[in-house]
Amino acid sequence: MTKLSGLQSFMQGSGQKDPASKKTESCFDRRTASRYNDCPEGEEVLLPQYPSRQDDEITPEIFDHLVDLAAFHLEPEEREYLRKELNAQLKAIRELEALDVSPEVPITSHGVPFKAAISAPLREDVIEACPEADDIVAGAPETELRYIVVPDIPHEELE
Amino acid sequence: MSAPVVDLPAYEQARRIRDGELTAVGLLQATLKRTEAVEGQQPSSRPYALDAADLEKVHAFINRTEARALQRAEAIDAALAAGEPTGPLAGVPLAVKDNFCVQGTATTAGSKILENFISPYAATAVERLEQAGAVVVGKVNLDEFTFGSSNESSAFLPPVGNPWNPAHVPGGSSGGSTAAVAAGEASLSLGSDTAGSIRQPAAFCGVVGMKPTYGRVSRYGLIAFASSLDCVGPVARNITDTALMMNVIAGPDRRDATAANLAVPDYLAQLDSDLEGMRIGLSPDYFWLKIFDPTTGVLEEQPISPEIEKAVLEAAELLAGRGATIVEDVPMPNTHMGIPVYFVISRVEAASNLHRYDGVKYGFRYGEDTGDLTELYRKSRGAGFGLQPKLRILMGMYVSAEQYEKGYYERALQARTLIRQDFERAFDPEGQYGLDCLLTATTPTTAFKIGAVYGDSVLMQYADMLTVAANHAGVPGISIPAGLDRGGLPIGIQLLGPDFSESRLLQIGRAYERATEDASWRSIRPIVVRNLP
Incomplete structure (x- = not known):
């Protein structure tokens, strides 16, 4: 299996072409984390070409x-x-x-242009209380008196 | 034999509940019973070795919220009994992809780094669905932080099985959503789509999935992946339910500045209108895939699966029979740039969005002695993130580094302009093609086997090659079930339209549904529910 003959691999996986054998399946997890065990030991596995x-x-x-x-x-x-x-x-x-792209081609950072007509208006700059403040603090891994506790922060003494 | 109540359309379930023929609690109990029958082993973050028995079950849910769901269902029944207003989705079971915040529930994004995160607030889309009466039955699995097309990268395993053949993947990243809806474990699901993550699994699982226009649905409360591409959208078993769900979730939101400030049409209003005057395009660039061979520098052409091609062409004929004009040979010449552009843009945005997970404010913190704060970051991120987030962060940092940024990131954003221009040219009402939509395959193949692709990050990414261009361009798309292949796996066809043309896509999709309502494949049920009452 070469890496970019991708469609063929999908087809083998989807059963549309008769998969020659399990040998063509990439058994990544046996090589690393062993999360799946459906690739029997000793069976030759043809890995993608890196x-x-x-x-x-x-x-x-x-x-x-x-x-x-x-x-x-x-x-x-x-x-x-x-x-x-x-x-x-x-x-x-x-x-x-x-x-082949000329420098004149502009960049697109969002597909749909943010035209003024459909952009959300700015909100009034007013303070709103957050009703879930206690729940948010409670989500921190370690707290003390509503402060979040962390280990020492690396620092240098300035002379 | 009449269909089990859990397999009825959501609109019919809601009608029966409104009319007193069914209670919300009764429907919930039937849904939970179905879930028990098909679900199998509960996914967890413990070390996992695949058991053959897992290849017969769906295991879509990371967390089931049964007690909360029962409370909601009882409240709906009480409100109905008291004659109080409920909502268009009153009592309908809803599964929420686990990258949406649901207040008071665990929200993991499929990652160990958020395993213990309890959301203190609700996503806007979830809030709107609950206000409309939907009953959240649980949080469903996904690829970790949505990074995948098969659901196998989740930290919570066993991986989701495809209800049509659980030895195959459900697709991804919203594979938990589409599997749950296909198997009757929920009637609706909320998904997210960054490169095809709603449409590709919808095609693989034989359900409808819509990626709305960028900005059509608020993303407040969605865990961010790639902010210029992410879209929130519905998963359902039919077009009418999809429209019903769009009516509820679409619209401006003061908490999301990227949500378009644009009125929402009634997506149900035009559903059954005929297609006279509609122009539907077919593009060779969606039938013949161009895949770059880095060793030769040549674009190799490969056809999509012949069975899927046939389904697309038959759909075109059926739509023509309903009054549409089919326009062939519409050029979309930059489609093949979609994946390489995505490799750059999505990674840069993912790296930026994932820096916030540091073991300090929320989520997973490495438990043992970590030395100083820098070590805490390294160990928490090292143990909390799986391989796919690490890969995306590292690639994002590389291609946005100062010395490479012009060659990769800027160039990708320019290529994105060219992709957008393809769609503008095709949909220009004054232009040569004047299309209302493009009709394409959703995926080049049907669902592949669990373990067949996972680990090869390049090959996996190419699973999105027919869907990703719509995310770059921001345009809406929908995947619709269109039959089964020889192996009994679902085939999906895709409609892509101009900005904010969801109504038209739903109308065309509904026309296809009506044209195929007597097709033999529509009477075949997913294998996991075939022998159930």
């Missing part, structure tokens, strides 16, 4: 930087899966590079 390491745009170094910015603690098997999938997605995004 880009080779030298083609990777997101190198381990860039990946570490992103993980740091995103504030994630990751397990080793998660790191491997996530970086591979990121690079696979970047390959799909490369289609945009082939797009």
